[in-house]
Amino acid sequence: MELDRRTMLAGATMLAAGAGRAAAPQRKLGYAIVGLGVYGLGVISPQFANCRSSRLVAYVSGDRDKARAAAAKYGVPERSIYSYAEFDRIRDNPDIDIVYVCLPNSMHAEYVIRAAKAGKHVMCEKPMAVSVAECEAMIAACKAANRKLMIGYRCHFEAFNLEATRLARAGAAGKIRYVRSEHGFVQTNPEAWRLKRALSGGGSLMDMGVYSLQAARYMTGEEPVAVTARESTDRSDPRFHEVEDIIDWTLEFPSGAIGSCQSMYSANQNHILLMGDKGRIELEPGTRYNGNRMWLGKDGREQEIINPPPGPGPTQWAGQLDHLVDCIRSNREPIVSGAEGLRDMRIVEAIYRSAREGRTVRL
């Protein structure tokens, strides 16, 4: 009986790891976090405690005191703290299997490419980069180094979004006609790097807009064929001297479904709505770290889905971090690979172009 239970658990572990090999416990793969901002330090670092196959082994930071304090807190050895100048030495650290790039957007390409050249697999925060050309160079560098590249699209590992996508594919709303996705928050700090074009590459679209775009794509399961966008920014507002505030865009999908998306830095919103000819699936908030809610309805929010099936990990980030480990071990492409980041960036460029030129842009 005891043996049987052990065998079953080992089988479950093997399946969970996506590995077809024997069930000997595998070494957790080691992540180096590059960039100790709010996300890398405050959000990602604590998540390794929830991981099955991933552990935190190194930090790359421009602030050695901050890195030391974080290293002490999360058990990262002193020898595995690097400055940006020392970055390429990560190649000599066998603890590091994966580099997680949590830097401002315009630095993604450089550090992803350097990580691949140092022989490391890469997790890169969204947006993948600030241009299609950069995305293509990143994909090429990882391919040349035979390293995996995954984009930090955490919502692909989040229980409500997974269940919403499953329900949409299962026809819970009928034939899909329309998806709405709105994401924004009130930027209060005019000094935020996200408001500096040289670092962010753009405004709300490069930040919350990526959630809106992603949701429109995974909820419909389609790739848009055209985009029509409008921007509205008060350039006299000190926050918006360099980047856009509101951007609103319409996606046309091959099925005839329409995606109406938006992002902004001047109001709070977090909403995904899928409309079909038989009903609707709605999330609000839809892509938050915690507290997402979801409804099925005919006309409104008739039925709340309180407990969707759990995602692949105990948290969306644990699922995300372990997925890359699983892909490395089984030599599969991540479900949100560099190709997925590039798809978004092509659309992002088209959105900006459409807004600038005041006309529909075909993709």
Next chain:
Amino acid sequence: MELDRRTMLAGATMLAAGAGRAAAPQRKLGYAIVGLGVYGLGVISPQFANCRSSRLVAYVSGDRDKARAAAAKYGVPERSIYSYAEFDRIRDNPDIDIVYVCLPNSMHAEYVIRAAKAGKHVMCEKPMAVSVAECEAMIAACKAANRKLMIGYRCHFEAFNLEATRLARAGAAGKIRYVRSEHGFVQTNPEAWRLKRALSGGGSLMDMGVYSLQAARYMTGEEPVAVTARESTDRSDPRFHEVEDIIDWTLEFPSGAIGSCQSMYSANQNHILLMGDKGRIELEPGTRYNGNRMWLGKDGREQEIINPPPGPGPTQWAGQLDHLVDCIRSNREPIVSGAEGLRDMRIVEAIYRSAREGRTVRL
């Protein structure tokens, strides 16, 4: 004491009637309903029972049996039933003060103009007509005849919409940045007149889209300066051989606020959301006959407004019907006059043009 109470009641009646004259009880003004479809017969006819100053006195219909049955039900005398061929004889019926045009859209202009020429004031269902040129002709005809012209925008008399508008003006959401308005339903009858271009002048935009456009305008209190629109219609669907299904449009307002609006005939929705930098005001459903709901929130629907202050009448239609009477008596323009209908039609034409040409149209 009794005298005092009577005096106060008379004063209240006088104020309610918008009249500055003596408090002798006034004759209710008489409406003739033209067109005994779902709206004229099923929705408007029963509403006179709720009116303070309006009564139903005549019917114009192509179906004499239907008109007779309705006349019996609502106390309309047999002599005040007219066929369309007999329409111009309404001039000789002193009971008729106002003609309420509830016909298919493409017939509005003709019957409004004939009503004015017959010396009657006019209530015209929305959309006002099927073109700007028609709207201008209707306004000119009513002006030449010195008759009032009002459009049947019932939401201007509906308690939730009035309270939402009041809250928006009072700054309850802060600086207005974004308004969303979506209206649609599943058209199930391919034979509906709304799907015949010769009668409707267009698809969902000419029907539910007018609610979306109106809400964007009254919630912001601004007039759009540009519109960018996209249409999506499955022309192989037997319902949509002649008119559009989905149309999605973005309005740019002078303040920098954006309106993201939509209408469709292939999914049910009825939603108004106003976003500001301090919060939001949301209605869902927002413009139904009954059961509208409303919330104030920071991020979501934190606070439901259960009992907004009552509108001007016991129902939105009673408020609407009596408003025109009040305007006639006090020689004021209705708050939703022909000029208001014309404003919408100019935007409707720009929406269609933008969708057709794939570019932003300035207004």
